[in-house]
Amino acid sequence: MTDQKTAMLYGLGTVLLWSTVATAFKLALADLAPVQMLLVACASSVLVMAAILLLQKRWHLVFSLSRKQYIQSFGMGLINPCLYYFLLFGAFDRLPAQEAQPLNYTWALVLAYLSVPFLGHRLRKQDILAGLVCYAGVVVIATRGAVTTLGFSDPLGVSLAIGSTLVWASYWIIATRDTRDPVVGLFLNFLFGLPVIVLICWWTEGLVLPVTGSLAAAVYVGTFEMGIAFVLWSYAMKKAENTSRVSNLVFISPFLSLVFIYFILGEQILPSTYIGLVMIVSGLWLQQKKVKACKRGLAGG
Secondary structure, three states: OOHHHHHHHHHHHHHHHHHHHHHHHHHHOOOOOHHHHHHHHHHHHHHHHHHHHHHOOOHHHHHOOOHHHHHHHHHHHHHHHHHHHHHHHHHHHHOOHHHHHHHHOOHHHHHHHHHHHHHOOOOOHHHHHHHHHHHHHHHHHHOOOOOOOOOOOOHHHHHHHHHHHHHHHHHHHHHOOOOOOHHHHHHHHHHHHHHHHHHHHHHHOOOOOOOOHHHHHHHHHHHHHHHHHHHHHHHHHHHOOOHHHHHHHHHOHHHHHHHHHHHHHOOOOOHHHHHHHHHHHHHHHHHHHHHHHHHHHHHHO
């Protein structure tokens, strides 16, 4: 099997896992508060990533960093998982999965915009067009089709979802200067973030958790969305001979996610969700197309 085929399999595995998490979020939040879900998911993720590092015989890398990098791990842990997932789970707690999930996908566009002031990237007309298309889709979904009246179904939920995209994009801007091994870095971020989450959970909701299906769903989120999916995607990018073909697989995820949302959660998918999601994905495709064209131009030059 060629490296490209292996990369595509890793990529498809990642996309399949990503497609299930919106459903898992809602199942977990049925009996857990967002911060309780975050506690369970983060703890599960720490254990999974520790096991991965042990199996890969890279555990020694955890202890080989500088003092500055350990401080960096704490700072980045406050952003991800602490702030990012608190906002994201808060959005899913307030919104139907079919609304919260597409809104979260706009983080890639936010990243492109933040790259202008923080990384010195240029903003092109195609970025602006992509933004208009994407956020028109956001309005369609958030208003459930009532675009003319701008009657948002849950303004706070929508704000939390959009806020999570800003935090997630900011995290990746900061991560461009991160020289740590990716899995080691993520493990330490979550490890240092976990005590903060424990403290907040104890202070607000308490540490007594209901032993229900929601607990299992939160463990699933931590194991797969926060842990295994990240490792699979890293492998896919590392082995890919053509990274753009693997990257394009992410456009399958939001549509496949609606299948799980419909059949498992029983949400009746609104026409506005389909329309808005197509607009968001189209905007992201436009933005990605511009990035690929720029890379080809630089390679040819």
